[in-house]
Amino acid sequence: MLILGLDVGSTTCKYILLNEEGRIIDKAYERHNTRQAEKVHEFLERLEKEHGFKAGRDRVYITGSGGGTIGEFIGARFVQEVVAVATAVEKLHPEVRFVSEIGGEDMKTIFFNGEGDKKTRQVFMQSACAGGTGSFIEKAARKLGIPPEELSRMGYAGYQIHKVSSKCGIFAEADVNTLVKAGVPKEEIIASLFEAVVYQNLAVLTKGNTPRPYVLLLGGPNLFFRGLQEAWRHHLKKLWEERNVPLPEGKEPEELIIVPENALYYAALGCAFTALAEPKENGLYKGKDKLRWWIEEGQHEQKKKEGRKGLWKTKEELESFRKIYEPQVFAYRNRKPYEGEIKEVVIGCDFGSTTAKAVCINRNKEILFSVYTLSKGNPIEDAKYLFRKIKERIGDAKVLGLGVTGYGKDLLKDILGADVAIVETVAHATAGLHFFPDADCICDVGGVDVKIILIRNRAVVDFRLNSQCSSGNGAFLQGVAERFGIPLEEIAERAFKAQAMPELTMGCGVFLQSDIVNQQRKGWNADEILAALCWVLPQNVWIYAGNITNFQNVGRKIILQGGTHRNLAVVKAQVDFLRSKIPNAEVVVHPYSGEAGAIGAALIALENYERTGETSFRGFETIENLEYKTTTSEDTVCKWCPVECKRTFIDVKLPGGKGRPWSKVPLPEGWVRIIVNNACPKGLVEDKNELKVVKEEMEKMKEKFPSVAQFVQREAFNTRVEV
Secondary structure (H helix, E strand, O other): OOEEEEEEOOOEEEEEEEOOOOOEEEEEEEEOOOOHHHHHHHHHHHHHHHHOOOOOOOEEEEEOOOHHHHHHHHOOEEOOHHHHHHHHHHHHOOOOOEEEEEOOOOEEEEEEEOOHHHOEEEEEEEOOOOOOOHHHHHHHHHHOOOOHHHHHHOOOOOOOOOOOOOOOHHHHHHHHHHHHHOOOOHHHHHHHHHHHHHHHHHHHHOOOOOOOOOEEEEOHHHHHOHHHHHHHHHHHHHHHHHOOOOOOOOOOHHHHEEOOOOOOOHHHHHHHHHHHHOOOOOOEOOOOHHHHHHHHHHHHHHHHHHOEEOOOOOHHHHHHHHHHHHHHHOOOOOOOOOOOOOOEEEEEEEEOOOEEEEEEEOOOOOEEEEEEEEOOOOHHHHHHHHHHHHHHHHOOOEEEEEEEEEOOHHHHHHHHOOOEEOOHHHHHHHHHHHHOOOOOEEEEEOOOOEEEEEEEOOEEEEEEEEOOOOOOOHHHHHHHHHHOOOOHHHHHHHHHHOOEEOOOOOOOHHHHHHHHHHHHHOOOOHHHHHHHHHHHHHHHHHHHHOOOOOHHHOOOEEEEEOHHHHOHHHHHHHHHHHHHHOOOOEEEEOOOOOOHHHHHHHHHHHHHHHHHOOOOOOOHHHHHOOEEEEEOOHHHEOOOOOOOOEOEEEEEEOOOOOOEOOOOOOEOOOEEEEEEOOOOHHHHOOOHHHHHHHHHHHHHHHHHOOOHHHHHHHHHOOOOOOO
């Protein structure tokens, strides 16, 4: 008789096969890419063929988020996940007193107290939010362009740690964006993420209890990420010292923290061990026929009852949509290069959270050249790449001006010698109105933010901006697709393949993520979930993020901008949603949807040149040879108020730099300092001497350009009586 322990998780499936004596015969750990039932069926086929796993003789025990439904079809007995893990730990590691298991989208901690029959378990779980889990780390790594094999080798010890929210994945994403914008090295960001994960476990999931040795670390992230293990060892050692926790004699703290070889399989092992302890008639394998029926027929019938139609009703409707919008969405593919001679250019750059864009225009406002690239996780390196490409294209042409916008504009303005640093809403409105002067509304959906700009008579009258929650933006959609193993450029076609899709909840990205996991458990596949995400995106953009309640105020002509609108399925969902609210709506995709912000920056830089006739641009050679270093330490902490922002100093070697020899972090002549991660303007000042200089400059400006109120006050109360 063989015993199979199955763990059907949110991102992976695992199995352990034992013989009657409890010896491991086989095991496997594989991603299911939302096809949980299909992966289990594949496992069963393999086990029947290679090990003679037989219905009516052998036994199956199952656990995990997808275990309940699948278990019914194969005769498996379901074991609650925490019970399964605890069972395996008690059998294999009776000395362990604390367990942390981190999975793809959930976390759990287990405390063991007492001995023998009086041994008790105390369990705390986090499953509503993916913050602090494996997908949380992997998503940030993808954003930073770090491949999985490099991520597994990255460390924690010795790196400067920055504040990253650990309780909420959405706020953590915002914190990572801030660090990227500040030019913090990716190694420090990843180390800070490891810190956040351990902090979430020790400060929140322990509920005030003290983890005592021995400690067992389970799950893929704890096994695969070297830096996460280092963070655990650092914090547990520190915690035991602070709380005077007695340690086993002759043992170093590092020896008391165990990461077992089978850390991935403890839930599956627990299922198998439970089977060994129960009557042999429990969990008898019924074969895989009913599971095959569910995969081929049953789940589709269930989907028809619970879901909705796909993104299109008829093929004719889809073809009609494609005919109109494919040329707009994919205009960048068919764009012919500018063939005229390039003598002068104005450059506009948009340093966004996920991409960096640059556009060159001439005095006639013709677009000569554009560059669009995924961010490399460092705004200065992004800038070097963009200007290298521009130089290759324009050669010795004269640069008349430079405008910058996006998350990186404040950091890069002085470094690049930009003439103007433009707020994103202004840049996008300028670009939209340049191509569509009669626009009533511009909707920009970027990587991590959403902008809705309302326009009347070519003037912005109102705008809505959402940059805290990622549920309505491109990065969320891209992150889900990447977890399913689907490339960015294939999302739309995969979504259009879905003939039905699940109902997803509009609103918070945390709950939307949980909703996706729940739909996977019901059998919805990746194509169908992506279609549902595209369908719900406009609701999140307009209602949740934009807080638009009266769509009559939006107007009739709506321009879609931002890189997310390079996705045809998203545009289909946007068009259908807007026409359901505004029947006569004219929805148009900007011909340079991804580069719109950069175009706006270039147009405003051109206006500046026409007015001043000069530019501050530092030149291609200076940018290519930029030297810089970042510092975040106790010496960079702002002391002007109790908040004590942990600022970052970005020091760049530039001609004419005055240096700061008097600083706590001294800077020699020929270097300039840019201060970021400060919460208020005071944070831009290092000490009292510099504050005194700033105040003196402000007083000079007030004397030179007094406000009207001050002028009236001075003149009114300065009356002279003539005798």
